[in-house]
Amino acid sequence: MTAPTTTGSAGGATAPGRAGPRRRGHSPAVRRQHRAAYLLVAPFMVVFAAMLVVPLVYAAYLSLFREQLVGGRSFVGLANYARALGDSAFGEGVLRVSLFLVIQVPIMLGLALLFALALDSGRLYAQRFVRLSIFLPYAVPSVVATLMWGYLYGPDFGPFTQIAEGLSLPAPPFLSSGWMLGSLMNILTWEFIGYNMIIMFAALRAVPADLYEAARMDGAGELRIAWSIKIPAIRSAILLTVIFSVIGSYQLFNEPNLLQTLAPNVIDSAYTPNLYAYNLAFTSQDLNYAAAVAFLLAAGIAVVSYVVQLTSQRRARS
Amino acid sequence: MTATTPAPTVEEVEPQPRPRPKGSTGRKSPLLTVLVLLTLPYFLLPLYWLVVASTKDNADLFSSFGLWFADFNLVDNLRDVFTAQGGVFWSWIGNTALYAGVAGVGAAFLATAAGYAFAKYSFPAGTLLFSVVLGAIMVPTTALAIPTYLLFAEVDLTNTRWAVILPSLVSPFGVYLMRVYAADAVPTELMEAARVDGAGEMRIFFTVALRLLAPGFITVLLFQLVATWNNYFLPLIMLSTPSKFPLTVGLAQWQSTAAGGSGAQALFSSVITGSLVSIVPLVIAFLYLQKYWQAGLATGGVKG
Numbered sequence: 375m376t377a378p379t380t381t382g383s384a385g386g387a388t389a390p391g392r393a394g395p396r397r398r399g400h401s402p403a404v405r406r407q408h409r410a411a412y413l414l415v416a417p418f419m420v421v422f423a424a425m426l427v428v429p430l431v432y433a434a435y436l437s438l439f440r441e442q443l444v445g446g447r448s449f450v451g452l453a454n455y456a457r458a459l460g461d462s463a464f465g466e467g468v469l470r471v472s473l474f475l476v477i478q479v480p481i482m483l484g485l486a487l488l489f490a491l492a493l494d495s496g497r498l499y500a501q502r503f504v505r506l507s508i509f510l511p512y513a514v515p516s517v518v519a520t521l522m523w524g525y526l527y528g529p530d531f532g533p534f535t536q537i538a539e540g541l542s543l544p545a546p547p548f549l550s551s552g553w554m555l556g557s558l559m560n561i562l563t564w565e566f567i568g569y570n571m572i573i574m575f576a577a578l579r580a581v582p583a584d585l586y587e588a589a590r591m592d593g594a595g596e597l598r599i600a601w602s603i604k605i606p607a608i609r610s611a612i613l614l615t616v617i618f619s620v621i622g623s624y625q626l627f628n629e630p631n632l633l634q635t636l637a638p639n640v641i642d643s644a645y646t647p648n649l650y651a652y653n654l655a656f657t658s659q660d661l662n663y664a665a666a667v668a669f670l671l672a673a674g675i676a677v678v679s680y681v682v683q684l685t686s687q688r689r690a691r692s
Numbered sequence: 693m694t695a696t697t698p699a700p701t702v703e704e705v706e707p708q709p710r711p712r713p714k715g716s717t718g719r720k721s722p723l724l725t726v727l728v729l730l731t732l733p734y735f736l737l738p739l740y741w742l743v744v745a746s747t748k749d750n751a752d753l754f755s756s757f758g759l760w761f762a763d764f765n766l767v768d769n770l771r772d773v774f775t776a777q778g779g780v781f782w783s784w785i786g787n788t789a790l791y792a793g794v795a796g797v798g799a800a801f802l803a804t805a806a807g808y809a810f811a812k813y814s815f816p817a818g819t820l821l822f823s824v825v826l827g828a829i830m831v832p833t834t835a836l837a838i839p840t841y842l843l844f845a846e847v848d849l850t851n852t853r854w855a856v857i858l859p860s861l862v863s864p865f866g867v868y869l870m871r872v873y874a875a876d877a878v879p880t881e882l883m884e885a886a887r888v889d890g891a892g893e894m895r896i897f898f899t900v901a902l903r904l905l906a907p908g909f910i911t912v913l914l915f916q917l918v919a920t921w922n923n924y925f926l927p928l929i930m931l932s933t934p935s936k937f938p939l940t941v942g943l944a945q946w947q948s949t950a951a952g953g954s955g956a957q958a959l960f961s962s963v964i965t966g967s968l969v970s971i972v973p974l975v976i977a978f979l980y981l982q983k984y985w986q987a988g989l990a991t992g993g994v995k996g
Contacts, residue, residue: 403887410893411813415821418806418867425840425859426828432846433839492728497721500729506979507732510739513978515922517940518967521947522738525745525964526758533741533758564735572985617830625834628924635948648925651838656929664838672835679830 430672437666454666463644464667468674470555471646475623478559483615485563486570491600493571494578505575509568516565520632523561524549528636549637561629566622570615577611578604613686617679624675627652647671746965753960769965776946776962781969783935784942788921788970790853791938795860796917803863804909807870808901812878822871828864837926844930855930856938860920866912873908874901911984914977921974939970 400408440450458464489508498504511519526532527548535545548557581604589599605612627648634641643657644650651671655664741758748756749765756762774781809815810822840859844850849858878901886896902909924940931937934945943966950959978985 407813407893408815410897411809411815411818413894414805414809414813414897415818418802418825418862419821421802421858421861422825422828422864425862426831426836426864429836429839429843430831432843436842489728489731492724495721495724497719497724498728499720499722499725504728504732506982507735509985510975510978511735513918513974514739514971515924515940515974517922517924517944518742518971519738521943521963521967522742524947526738526741531753531758536757564738568735621830621832625832627834632944632947635951648834651835652925652929655838655841661842665842668835668838672832675832675835676830 430669433665433669436662437669439662441660441662454663455670457663458667458670464647464650467644467647467650471623471626474555474559474626475620478562479616479619479623481559482563482567483570483612483619486567486615487574487605487612489567489571490574490578491604493575494604495596495600505572509572511564512566512569514565516628517632519565520561520629523557523564524633524636527557549633549640551640554633554637554640558626558629558633562622562626566619570619573611573615574608577608581607609686613683616686617682620679620682621675624648624671624678742964742968742971746961746968748961750961753964765961766965769961770969773962773966773969776959777934780934780937780942781966784937784939785970787853787936788938788940791856791860791923791927792917792921794857795920796913798857798861799863799866799916800909800913802861803866803870803912804874804902804905805897806867807872807908808874808878808897808905810867810871811874812880812883812901822867825864825867829868831864834925837929840926841929850930851932851936853936856920856923856927859926860916860923863912863916866916869912870905870908873911874905877904877908907984910981914981914984918974918977939966943967943970 437454438449438451439447440453441447489504492498493501493505514522526534529535529545529549532548534548538545547553585603585607586599589603594602625648626646630641630645630649631652634645641649643653647667648671651664651667654660654667658664737759744759744761745753746769747764747766748762749768752762752765806825810818837859841850844855849855882900883896886900891899921938922940923938924944927938927941928944931941934942937945943963946959946963946966950963
């Protein structure tokens, strides 16, 4: 096969997007290319199916049954889902992470955007140092981040407590039931401001500079340019950070799970939906119900991120 | 970024954001700089505290001020960390490196092959399969872990190293990234030329394309490596034998023993020093491999 083919992958860079109606009789070269494409995609798709599709299907299947000491496994239809929807422990967890989401995500993303705009303005001294310092927490595993903040919050040797005692003030009760959600928000904010900032900063760098030139000619100030040109220009990057944050909030597990050892009376077994699913599976051994909760959670997250995306796309069009 | 977003075209793709000459006069602002610098202690203080605390013995942790040094005890702490429970910390480091390394290389290779095929070949199921992969970016990994555990329990894979490695080989985001990257990085004319020279499609991938895809490959590798290095939930539910734990699960277990206070108070200093040891490789990797992070995040964010 030496003749260069004009069909098949010619201009293949955009091909998947515009694969038009196809003819039946492909030339041997095209067939060879199809075979190569399937061969290249196959290893990923096999692992993808085994590790992502099959577990979800299996969990969906398990969630339709109930395990009983007497009588073994029996089909119960959607009873586990009905139970989850009426389960106040699950409901409280969902409400708690929703509250978390509504407060923490705007603060975190707002700060990330401010830092990204400050870096992009080119007006900072020590830019590289600033960028690295803010991004550094992302390199810290959430387990270590939570351990650190847990100690910093703690009444034993936390510096905040030490400072308060030095000033004869009451120690801030970071790990009390009233403060815990805020303390968790702070850990997540610390971990992810830099990550979101880098996404936004990279998007800002890709905006053509001549867009600003015209505005400057018209006498627009930097703040005006940031608000009217830069932020709209990177809305798709901002949307991405919103969606990732929504997904992250509903999955909250590591941080509450680790703070539980410091405040067992504040963080109960159903503090977040994921913590609840975990405790159902491994403490209560109620695997079928745990599968239903996990599946409901995954489906819920997918729906919420889809809705976030749809509404913002609609707003963009109007 | 998702199944509903049209695939980016070549023109939009810019894997390495190039520095753009700034339109402004290049004036630096001392005021803005001071304002930003004032916020940096928030990001750095916890890490500074970790460094200070890992130089203290357990008694000084409680008795001395947390943000300043007391007697320098780092060497003893390190010895404690590495000798505790028969040197199990060494196993945790080895396990973490193994899990993260295999998952990183494996996921990068799978994603590169698939992303390249999606970008450079027009084949019947291509569009459909790629949409499915894109949709999967939205599937929450933590919520997926319990279903995966249930499945692995059925086939007796729990409490094996495979239980941590296999699920970490899948990176739908990596495929998306490589699809965007390959579209630009591998010129179609080059593939045609190789075909004219009689090279088979597989040979083109392994000898021509793979080299051009190396920067993207490394970006995906790094992302997956760090994600696996940091993973806690999956190994926590999959593994029960301490010698198979990664650092995250091991440290969390030490912490819960220490906080339980069952005569094991000495462990606090070990948890802290162990935490410091566990983040050193990552911090170094971050500082030295910065451009790959930025490239990866840019491709994900700009094209969303």
